[in-house]
Amino acid sequence: MSKSSIDFDVIVPIYNCEDYLERCLHSLITSRNNFINIILVDDGSTDKSGEIADKYAAMYSNVSVIHKENGGLSSARNAGLASIKGTYFTFVDPDDWVSKNYFTSVAEELSTHEVDILMVPYSRIYSDIKLDTFVFSNKISIFDEVKTRDIVMRRLYGVINSELNNPLTVDNLSTAWAKFYKTDKFSEIKFTAKSKIYSEDLWFNINCFLRAKSSEYFNKPKYYYFKENENSIVHTYNANMLDQYKRLYSQMHDYIIEYELDEKFLKALNNRIVINELIILRNIVMSNKNSFFKYRMIRNVLSDPMYANAYKKFSFDKLPQNYRFFYKCCKYRLSAITYLMLVVGEQLKTKIKQ
Incomplete structure (x- = not known):
């Protein structure tokens, strides 16, 4: 695959994020954007987020806006997925941003290694510190179909053995952002609403990696994950969280049986149940x-x-x-x-x- 033939759909789900949205959109616009299509999904915002999205769409031909009634993060991402048409698609949350070489570096790498899913590192950004997160160490790792399932997907299920030395890394790979998915392989996979299961990102990724024939962990570009947004859904009390986790674990266990996954998946899932009790x-x-x-x-x-x-x-x-x-x-x-x-x-x- 040549670099010139690769283009990206970037889905940005938006809800009441006027304080952060322009920072996010500026990073996308300035990221050498001649081969990216930015899809902004305004999920019924009641602040000025929708107006900001419209302003960028009027200024840049590769920015489009979908306005919809509020339905939650999964609903917004699914609305964006219905509009994708590029070679790969990716997600960026509206309070986060990306490095200037984010898309060019990924395009160059995919022109060399055409994988179904490409993962990149990210930095957790606080007001006074930046912490880098490398899931598979700070090196490039390429996985064939067998290793994608046995190593990457197993890591999605949970941590085992020495990985328990850092138990809170259990979800470092779970996010939908900081990944690039091949459109013709995964465009039909949808997000499940959090009202049904907790960690819709994790379940989406399990379904994608289960079907992937190849994947890569690429250590060059950076995604910046903003950790001090007090309006983030992670700061909202959820009385149904335990039941939502139970449904997620049940579905993960069903996949182990249905797809005859290795016993390490059972161990990883059991460890996840214990560790995620803290959440x-x-x-x-x-x-x-x-x-x-x-x-x-x-x-x-x-x-x-x-x-x-x-x-x-x-x-x-x-x-x-x-x-x-x-x-x-x-x-x-x-x-x-x-x-x-x-x-x-x-x-x-x-x-x-x-």
């Missing part, structure tokens, strides 16, 4: 509910039979000492200590970025 507990602690409510909800989560079963098959040996202590408190349902650790942990996160 549910943090969502409770970060809410604006009163302390009694938070304690009661934490106790309910710790008592859920799913976790009792998962901890029976979970090994603590590879975990760092602080995480080992925390998850053992969870295992033995020590609600008060768990609650205290979560509160202290959130306070420390303002000083120690993760």
Whole structure:
């Protein structure tokens, strides 16, 4: 595939992000954009986001806008997918941005290695620090069909063995952004609404990588992931999160059976169930509910039979000492200590970025 024959559809789902949107769009416009088509999906914004999108569409011929009623992130991305026509498609969240060589570097690499899915590293951006994230170390890695399933897709399922040394990296590969998908292979795969499952990005990627014949981790361009948007959905209390995770885990388990995946997938999924318990507990602690409510909800989560079963098959040996202590408190349902650790942990996160 020649570089000149490669073009990209860039889907940007937009909802009430007027404070960040122009920064995102400026990075796309200035990224040597003669071979990118930018699809802005205004998901019923009530601020000036829709107006900003319209302004860029009027200024640049390769920018288009879809205005729709609010339906959530998955709905917005699916609306963008219905309009793609390029060689590859990718996603950029409206509070993030990309490096100047983002698309040119990817196009050059794909002209050399024509893979079904190309993954790139990203940086987590805080107000005072930038942390680089490399999922498969800081080197180029090319995976054939077998390795795409056994290495990349297994990593999507969860972390195992020495990967547990850094348990919070479990979702470093799960994002829909920082990836380029071949249109003729994956355009029909849609996102499932978060009201049905948690982590729609993860489920979308599992379905894509399951069908991929090849993939690559390319270490050159950068995606910049903004971590201090207080309006982000990750900062919103979700009373249904546990049930949404359960449905996700059930579907992941069904795939292991249906596609006869290796037993490492069962181990990875079990480890994910344990590690992601922290996400549910943090969502409770970060809410604006009163302390009694938070304690009661934490106790309910710790008592859920799913976790009792998962901890029976979970090994603590590879975990760092602080995480080992925390998850053992969870295992033995020590609600008060768990609650205290979560509160202290959130306070420390303002000083120690993760």
